[in-house]
Amino acid sequence: MSAAAGGEDGQHAPSRSPSLRERNREAVVDADAVVVDGDEPPSARVPLSRERIIEAAIAYIDEHGLPGLTMRRLGTTLGVEAMSLYRYVAAREDLLDAVVETLVDEMERDADVITSPEHGWQDFLQRLAHGVRRIALSHPQAFPLVASRPAEAPWLRPPLRSLRWVETFLAGLHAEGFGDEAAVAAYRAFTSFLLGHLLLEVSALGADVGPLDILSDSDDKSLEPYAHVRRLAPFLKEDHSAVEFEEALENLLDRVDLIRTEEHRSS
Amino acid sequence: MSAAAGGEDGQHAPSRSPSLRERNREAVVDADAVVVDGDEPPSARVPLSRERIIEAAIAYIDEHGLPGLTMRRLGTTLGVEAMSLYRYVAAREDLLDAVVETLVDEMERDADVITSPEHGWQDFLQRLAHGVRRIALSHPQAFPLVASRPAEAPWLRPPLRSLRWVETFLAGLHAEGFGDEAAVAAYRAFTSFLLGHLLLEVSALGADVGPLDILSDSDDKSLEPYAHVRRLAPFLKEDHSAVEFEEALENLLDRVDLIRTEEHRSS
């Protein structure tokens, strides 16, 4: 049924992606400027580096999907044989871990995300949530990795799965007067809210435009037994992800507020 | 870092799994009893079937993880060459789709899940939620597939991603007096709540027992800059997944109640 679609993507991947190449070159030039500061051979081949490989991997996943990412194809993309990559990454698995880490850290360079509350904890959490959402939406193919890679510890919950972000989160709430248990409870609620929404949003983006999508305009026989689905099709097809996100975020903030004040009473 | 762990699992998979074999045999005998009804050759080799393959695939993923599942190894598990599988499944991708479908339909055989409300919609949704949770927890390695396989349509949201379950959901709420938009909004809220919680719970189960897990008992130098994480470690390490789930479910039901009554006022 859906096999044909799936079988396709693992095969040929013509690597015509000028923008990718440019981005890499740019990134490396930046790095050199900082480190070597002025004596790089002018027209020499840009050398490989871990960062360059990871960036290329993210770009490749964004363009061709995760299953399309192959050490050999990634090598070709970088103008190099696959074996060369192993100087910088231990294995494909290691590369995928690095991709997740880089994605999560991308928020640090997001100007709208602040690292400690300036206008109250609600604003703080709102910026954090929107920052993660921006990442998810700009890397819809790669984002699911953030959820599916095994975490380093059970309490390092996706999508805020780095020590640094957990620290930022807890420190922020602490500074805003949250008690210890309340901060942790808020962290838990926040992560599961974010993960559910963003994964769903991202999965909707990648949904097959299959036979079920024609469902609205006619009485498709395959929908025969599903009267309610058919009747509600117009509503189901509407995309409310943005407002849904805002509403759920509001609700979450209310819950967090409850958590906060409840703790004040009891402990 | 975590590369060694990841690299390991793709290699050797000694197939000593008597329980698996037994389950398959049993399943097939059942099927034969219904279809052929009495004239199967007594000690003949159980023939392959799509169901048997899918069941075996689920069992294999549960035991060895998703990346360990290989057409060739699955064949061996079933006492057959890999090529034989292609009589029943179009491709590995097709098999994974079938695994997801089977998992989702497993709820149908769950006695505690009812297919239309008997004691109000809250009870109905509660049973549904717990049913999905039971599946997730009993197949922690396979469950993420439910979220990551591309959906057939954007509005078929994981983890309730079958026409039948969406119909059941909508019909149930409709019967309980929900308006059209309210039922759809409830479906959206319900799925994202479920997905977030279950994915997080399942991912915690599979978390590496790595160096970060020792974090509590000593002042690990790697935690130096993370004062709050270190201080809150005792709280972070506590596992509250069950109560967390119940609380979030309660909250969701409250929200759904709001959605329901709001619609009554406006439309």
Add this chain to the structure above:
DNA sequence: ACCTGAACACCGTTCAAGT
């Protein structure tokens, strides 16, 4: 110091051939 050729053990998948 950085990259590659050649090789190994594995993959998914096809198809003509066996029983």
Add this chain to the structure above:
DNA sequence: ACCTGAACACCGTTCAAGT
């Protein structure tokens, strides 16, 4: 009708060898 042998094009990964 059902399964397999042989083959193909692809993988990840290692390591000795090239520059």
